[in-house]
Amino acid sequence: MDAVQDEAAGKRARGLDRAFEILDFLRQKRQALKPNEIAAQIGAPRSSVYELVNLLLQNGILEFTGGEGRVYLGRKLYFLGAAYENHFDFTRECEAALEQLADETRETAQFCMLDGNRYTVVRMREGARPFRISTDVGQSVPIPWTASGRLLVAHLSDQEILTFIPPQDFRLPNGEWLEPQTFIAEVRQAEREGLFTFNSIVDSFTHCFAVPVRGEEGHAAATLCLVTPRDDGIANRDRYLDCLKKAAAGLDHAPTRPKRG
Amino acid sequence: MDAVQDEAAGKRARGLDRAFEILDFLRQKRQALKPNEIAAQIGAPRSSVYELVNLLLQNGILEFTGGEGRVYLGRKLYFLGAAYENHFDFTRECEAALEQLADETRETAQFCMLDGNRYTVVRMREGARPFRISTDVGQSVPIPWTASGRLLVAHLSDQEILTFIPPQDFRLPNGEWLEPQTFIAEVRQAEREGLFTFNSIVDSFTHCFAVPVRGEEGHAAATLCLVTPRDDGIANRDRYLDCLKKAAAGLDHAPTRPKRG
DNA sequence: CATCTATGTCCAATATAATGTACATGTGAT
DNA sequence: ATCACATGTACATTATATTGGACATAGATG
Numbered sequence: 001m002d003a004v005q006d007e008a009a010g011k012r013a014r015g016l017d018r019a020f021e022i023l024d025f026l027r028q029k030r031q032a033l034k035p036n037e038i039a040a041q042i043g044a045p046r047s048s049v050y051e052l053v054n055l056l057l058q059n060g061i062l063e064f065t066g067g068e069g070r071v072y073l074g075r076k077l078y079f080l081g082a083a084y085e086n087h088f089d090f091t092r093e094c095e096a097a098l099e100q101l102a103d104e105t106r107e108t109a110q111f112c113m114l115d116g117n118r119y120t121v122v123r124m125r126e127g128a129r130p131f132r133i134s135t136d137v138g139q140s141v142p143i144p145w146t147a148s149g150r151l152l153v154a155h156l157s158d159q160e161i162l163t164f165i166p167p168q169d170f171r172l173p174n175g176e177w178l179e180p181q182t183f184i185a186e187v188r189q190a191e192r193e194g195l196f197t198f199n200s201i202v203d204s205f206t207h208c209f210a211v212p213v214r215g216e217e218g219h220a221a222a223t224l225c226l227v228t229p230r231d232d233g234i235a236n237r238d239r240y241l242d243c244l245k246k247a248a249a250g251l252d253h254a255p256t257r258p259k260r261g
Numbered sequence: 262m263d264a265v266q267d268e269a270a271g272k273r274a275r276g277l278d279r280a281f282e283i284l285d286f287l288r289q290k291r292q293a294l295k296p297n298e299i300a301a302q303i304g305a306p307r308s309s310v311y312e313l314v315n316l317l318l319q320n321g322i323l324e325f326t327g328g329e330g331r332v333y334l335g336r337k338l339y340f341l342g343a344a345y346e347n348h349f350d351f352t353r354e355c356e357a358a359l360e361q362l363a364d365e366t367r368e369t370a371q372f373c374m375l376d377g378n379r380y381t382v383v384r385m386r387e388g389a390r391p392f393r394i395s396t397d398v399g400q401s402v403p404i405p406w407t408a409s410g411r412l413l414v415a416h417l418s419d420q421e422i423l424t425f426i427p428p429q430d431f432r433l434p435n436g437e438w439l440e441p442q443t444f445i446a447e448v449r450q451a452e453r454e455g456l457f458t459f460n461s462i463v464d465s466f467t468h469c470f471a472v473p474v475r476g477e478e479g480h481a482a483a484t485l486c487l488v489t490p491r492d493d494g495i496a497n498r499d500r501y502l503d504c505l506k507k508a509a510a511g512l513d514h515a516p517t518r519p520k521r522g
Numbered sequence: 523c524a525t526c527t528a529t530g531t532c533c534a535a536t537a538t539a540a541t542g543t544a545c546a547t548g549t550g551a552t
Numbered sequence: 553a554t555c556a557c558a559t560g561t562a563c564a565t566t567a568t569a570t571t572g573g574a575c576a577t578a579g580a581t582g
Contacts, residue, residue, distance in 0.1 A: 011567090012539085012540055012541070012566095012567060013540075013541095014276075014316070014539095014540090014568090014569075015275075015276055015277055015539065015540070015569085016276055016277060016280055016316050016317075016320075017316070017320070019277055020320050020322065024337075024341075026344075027340065027344040030344065030347070030348070034560095035559090035560085036558065036559050036560075040558095045540070045541050045542070046541095046542095046560085047540075047541060047542075047543090047561090047562090047563095048539090048540055050560075050561080051539080051540075051541095052277070052540095055275070055278070059277075059278070059377075060376070061281065065348075065349075068559095069559085069560085072345075072348060073341055073344055073345040073348065074345065075345065075374065075376070076285075076376070076377070077338065077342050077344075077345050078342045078345040078346055079288065079342070079376055079381065079383075079399065080284055080288055080334055080338040080342060081338050081339045081340070081342015081343060081345070082342060082383075082398075082399060083287075083288040083291065083334055083399055084333075084334040084335065084336065084338050084339040084342070085339055086291070086398075087291070087326075087333060087334065088326075113336070115321075115336070115340055116320075116321050116337070120340065122343075137343075137347075138343055138344055272537090273536095273537060273569090273570055273571070274570080274571095275538090275569095275570090276539085276569065276570075279570090295528090295529075295530095296530085297528065297529055297530075298528095298529095306570075306571055306572070307529090307571095308531090308532090308533095308570075308571060308572075308573090309569090309570055309571065311530075311531080312569080312570075312571095313570095329529095330529085330530085
């Protein structure tokens with residue numbers, strides 16, 4: 001998970017980009033880190049990171065926490081995030097949909113979106129029979145690793161998909177290489193059928209179901225997913241897909257609709 | 262609500278600071294704006310704002326919404342804010358406390374914190390008899406205008422308070438000037454008593470009650486407040502304060518305690 | 523038609539931000 | 553004691569980011 005390094009090496013990075021690289025890195029790590037550690041792990045000059053961290057601390061974007069000079073995301077980010085959530089008011093409806101899915105299926109239900117050019121679980125409702133879920137809420141994951149990923153990029157052309165997804169993200173967690181053309185074929189299939197299901201690539205014991213939640217532009221702004229034990233998933237496939245489609249219908253056009261204006 | 266302009270005029274502003282100035286401005290406005298409008302209203306060079314807005318759009322920090330090139334806070338901010346909330350896990354306990362207060366008093370209850378050098382309502386639970394609340398959730402308000410403000414700066418020295426609060430924030434909404442020494446005296450009184458109550462300065466018909474929620478460092482990391490009609494507030498003063506203290510006790514040390522680590 | 527404002531783009535000038543390097547300190551291992 | 557490493561600070565250099573202003577367009581107004 002190294003620095004993106006933009007395009008050319010040897011160029012200076014822009015402060016803003018580095019700053020958000022730091023913030024994203026802390027989000028991924030989900031823990032407070034020393035500036036020195038941040039610099040080492042994202043491959044940025046230490047002096048730059050110290051400079052930026054101090055600026056971000058002054059702005060309340062970062063906060064000291066965890067002692068020994070460690071920093072983590074700050075309160076200001078919470079306020080800004082809350083303003084976003086308030087504007088694009090999807091939380092309430094989203095929770096209701098997850099609740100409904102949990103009631104009807106007793107399985108783990110997730111609401112997922114793109115985070116830049118990766119996939120992330122925005123909200124999750126654990127099933128009645130909890131097992132170790134491979135991806136936590138808020139972690140970003142390569143798009144090709146997920147069922148939802150097939151739906152979330154379906155509005156792009158083949159070429160756009162290849163440009164959009166970082167090439168190394170086609171390397172699966174087990175080390176295998178997923179041929180981009182294979183992935184694209186699955187995207188088109190998912191687009192036609194309005195759903196995608198498969199045995200998880202990330203672990204060896206779950207089956208994943210994903211259906212699109214359509215935004216104002218008509219394409220998948222988010223997905224609703226079920227993550228089930230493989231036997232259960234295959235046994236209840238039709239019923240689970242019905243539940244998902246019903247729940248997604250209740251959200252359609254919602255995730256991107258502003259509350260006012 | 263003009264730009265902070267930092268210290269000296271005529272100096273170039275740092276991109277990072279301008280960027281967060283833009284974000285904060287959009288949060289205050291709570292609506293999408295055109296880059297041109299942003300530039301005009303925060304008093305920044307148009308070319309700079311266009312440049313920064315484009316950078317922020319690329320990073321997902323801002324998003325196009327509302328048409329005609331208008332931009333608002335982006336999804337990335339939501340993710341970062343959610344990570345903050347997840348780390349400093351105060352939401353669940355906070356909601357429970359507000360719920361409890363609402364049950365016991367039927368009045369409007371608020372959970373408030375500092376946002377930089379101003380005050381903001383983080384969460385609110387409307388009372389049974391709703392009236393027009395003068396400050397919305399997420400709006401930042403001068404510290405001296407609020408009861409909570411007396412508690413939230415009580416850990417600072419007199420001199421630090423004067424440095425911390427922007428001088429113009431002592432100008433009350435009705436145009437009167439609140440003498441900083443008067444304010445400081447009220448801060449010290451609130452500190453001794455562990456509470457502050459007054460007839461609202463912002464409107465003419467409510468009474469405000471505030472008690473501290475203490476963080477790890479022992480000082481007020483947040484406050485719990487009740488906003489009541491003046492008659493009710495004065496009639497039920499003792500009971501309301503008991504309710505507040507009970508609820509705050511349940512939150513103490515919570516707002517700043519990390520879930521892990 | 524002429525004028526004014528709102529909006530967005532482009533570009534050169536220069537103030538300065540990002541960086542590499544040196545320095546200082548503490549800690550643990552050899 | 554000596555070395556290696558982690559951590560933080562200070563500063564000069566130079567690549568570049570910020571800025572002012574020119575330019576283009578579209579509506580609105582008189």
